[in-house]
Amino acid sequence: MSFKEYLKNNQRIVYNTFASSIKANRLSHAYLIKGNEGAPLLETALFLAKSLICPHADPLACEECLTCIRFDEGNYADFKLLNGQEKNIKVSDIEELQAFFQNTPSEKSKKMIYIIHALENSNKESLNALLKFLEEPQENVYAFITTYNEEKLLPTILSRTQHLKLLPLKKGELIQKVENEGISKDDAEILSNLYGNVETIVSIGSSKTYIEIKNLVFDTLDALQKDTKEALFFLENNALNKLKDKVNARLYLDILSCAFKDILNIQLNLPIIIESQKYLFDSLAKKLKNVDSIYKEIMLTRGKIELNVNIALLLEHIFIYIYEGEK
Ligand SMILES: [Zn+2]
Incomplete structure (x- = not known):
């Protein structure tokens, strides 16, 4: 064109x-x-x-x-x-x-x-x-x-x-452009949900940090699907040391919020964004009851990252919140 x-x-x-x-x-x-x-x-x-x-x-x-x-x-x-x-x-x-x-x-x-x-x-x-x-x-x-x-x-x-x-750009055009730059469809979809322009998405999507943090999110969710305490355990032992700085913690929360939006979409019978994780999201949609309030909690936490607070406590709080909700 x-x-x-x-x-x-x-x-x-x-x-x-x-x-x-x-x-x-x-x-x-x-x-x-x-x-x-x-x-x-x-x-x-x-x-x-x-x-x-x-x-x-x-x-x-x-x-x-x-x-x-x-x-x-x-x-x-x-x-x-x-x-x-x-x-x-x-x-x-x-x-x-x-x-x-x-x-x-x-x-x-x-x-x-x-x-x-x-x-x-x-x-x-x-x-x-x-x-x-x-x-x-x-x-x-x-x-x-x-x-x-x-x-x-x-x-x-x-x-x-x-x-x-x-x-x-419209969402579909953005995803297409990002894919043309060599970013996988999955990553293009996740990132176009978080950022509005091609250059930012391509630069984040091709960074090692992004892949690492994305895997941390899905590993946490994998643990969550088995047991909420296991998710908290995974976060504390495997994730927090990599999420010490605000940039990484923010990205972790952004991807996590994307995932919860999809889990909510499944409960509402709406199409999802991260197709490749459908199996995991399906089982979380069955397991979790109060997904919309968890999503709100994640967004609230995302806002607090900007303030100078203890990042580890903030992230742990999300999974404690989920655990409390199950009682
Ligand atoms: Zn001319």
Whole structure:
């Protein structure tokens, strides 16, 4: 699927808004493209920028002509990109940008374009310098600014730009993308339930720590299925030493909450997420009575991890809670 098709199918509002601005000749001189971590902000900015210069635009870039290809290859002369994800944007970067756009355009389209990607990675001086630049728009200069965190930008920058918001990926698309990156279907399903973007899921899913903690969760549940005290025993003797730091404990609770959601789904006759553990979950769904309150207890514990408390006690408490509920 070309990026144009992706935008047309999955980001219809952005696609239509921009296309109708071009058609009506009502382009803004500065756009702010925003979205969650992992959203294709830079790709969108590049595609929209290209749409301004493609001679075959319909009204968005054809992605095939010589101009589009030259742009993709970085050979469009009147274009600058500052990438805040590669390095923080400094005042001198903005000043250089400003100086560059004092030149007369050398390309036939007469359009000069810049992209500032992940503008939140800059300091106050840079933002102020950019604001000044935005306050004096030049006729043929177009800006595409992107951000994953608009709260870090100045309100005056927000008010000087037209906003285009990318929607998060749908669950099925996310799982598919993660699988394409080599993560197993099971892990893709578990992790897409916990995180909203491809990069985070792929980086967690391919880490040794994740596999280790996931196994700890299922081993605890395996013990739980036999006997609740055995689960507590397993946790204390085999798991707690690996769950000392908050990051690991959080991941343990996240996967555990996923599992309990599935056990609850089985009791409610709803489809489950972690298909590979269906057998284990089935028997837990038969054994455990108060699954929804256990699930709530896990979520409550998850919130407490952020506070500075004894992690071991918190985790043990979940299984003591289950044990007490059985009496
Ligand atoms: Zn083209």
